[in-house]
Amino acid sequence: MSLSFINENELYDLALTLKKDGYHFVTITPASIERVNSRAENVWAKSIIDVLGWSRPFSVEKLPFNNELLDLMKKAGILVENKDKKCWKSLVRISSLNNELFIHSAFPTENDDSVFFGPDTYRFARVIKSLLNNRKNPVHRGVDIGCGAGPGAILLAKAYPQAEIFGVDINENALRLTNINSRLANVNVKAQYSDLLKNVDGQFDIIISNPPYLNDPLQRKYRHGGGNLGSQLSFLILKASLERLYLNGVLLLYTASAIIDEKDIFYEEVRHLIENAGTSFEWTYGEIDPDVFGEELLCHNYSHVDRIAAIELIVHKTK
Structure with a gap:
């Protein structure tokens, strides 16, 4: 509802x-x-x-x-x-x-405009805190793409209270809850409608995102990542972010990849895009959890998939 x-x-x-x-x-x-x-x-x-x-x-x-x-x-x-x-x-x-x-x-999150929060949110928060603990460059502008209930944007705002922090989403319910949750946390987050970064201007020192990454048969916005295996939205976020990072800026993308015969499908897409971006980036890619949403393997869309792994991708713009 x-x-x-x-x-x-x-x-x-x-x-x-x-x-x-x-x-x-x-x-x-x-x-x-x-x-x-x-x-x-x-x-x-x-x-x-x-x-x-x-x-x-x-x-x-x-x-x-x-x-x-x-x-x-x-x-x-x-x-x-x-x-x-x-x-x-x-x-x-x-x-x-x-x-x-x-x-x-509320549970169950059946509606297209549901605002999700769950175990992925806790994992996302942990990788954000790890990134921030190791970051030495100043942050003046940051954005959480697909902010949902706002936990990522709020973590950025708490770490950088003087920075301009955006939480963007295409779900109006998410933006409303981000506003309330930001007030509860006593931080300033600019909750704004945007399809990826199309509706916000300028460059960013830090971009974070925990997008939908499943191939949902009902194609609910909060859950469906697009493409055959749910990685299309993650790929589009990566592509948009590479173009909008300041020098020394960083992207943190928490997503997931379908693993088939020990081959990581999303990794190959990431590697090809970054290596052909025409700008210098340093990046790391690794599994946070080797097995998430195992129940999806029972669905037709994943009948050929061995597992779904939670992924952390960090990209630094160096030149």
């Missing part, structure tokens, strides 16, 4: 209240959430974490939290009522990352 009717200020107040109360929830894979929620004892929510973390329905007659939180959720416009079952369910989840809270779409 769309998030277009949410009240941003009230949703911010709700999340801020939870943050002050020490709310904490780590979002796991959709397959694992489904397994845990299928247990008989988890049919109904028994706490605010069950409602806003696990996306479980709660009974109107037996609230698992206080009336103040219920009022905030109603004012925020995030509750959907099931009158037959006399229950409510939240349109959003709230997850923890690096002592901050991030609002994103």
Whole structure:
């Protein structure tokens, strides 16, 4: 269901209240959430974490939290009522990352305009922090392409509070949540609509991205990377970024590649593009996790694929 009717200020107040109360929830894979929620004892929510973390329905007659939180959720416009079952369910989840809270779409993320947050987000955050810890050049402008709920852009803004940091996306829901999540983290991120970098001008010291990288049969924007094996969008981001880096600028692309007979398909595309870019770049490429979204191997689109590996690509512009 769309998030277009949410009240941003009230949703911010709700999340801020939870943050002050020490709310904490780590979002796991959709397959694992489904397994845990299928247990008989988890049919109904028994706490605010069950409602806003696990996306479980709660009974109107037996609230698992206080009336103040219920009022905030109603004012925020995030509750959907099931009158037959006399229950409510939240349109959003709230997850923890690096002592901050991030609002994103409820489980299951079935809609085209869903805003994803999960294990990939935690891996993305780790590689960003590693990159920033090793970077010595100043950062005046940075951008997160396909920012989603905004964790990448927010990490950049926290590391470089004086820099101009953009979070760009083609999903209006993502931009709205990035705005709220930036306020929660007390940082300034410019959430802006842009197809890749087409709607933002100028060069950047740092570009990061964790794009959709699967071949989704339903071609949902938050999940579908395009091409036969989902790598088309990642390739386009790489190509656009190479043209928009300042000297000594860096691109961090966290994505995935289909591995067939131990051959990394995306690596070959990357190598060919960078080596023929006509500008000097230094780059590293490696697997972060050798096996992600294993359930996709059961789908027709991946019937010839051995595994899907999470990939970290770092490109420095040297001349």
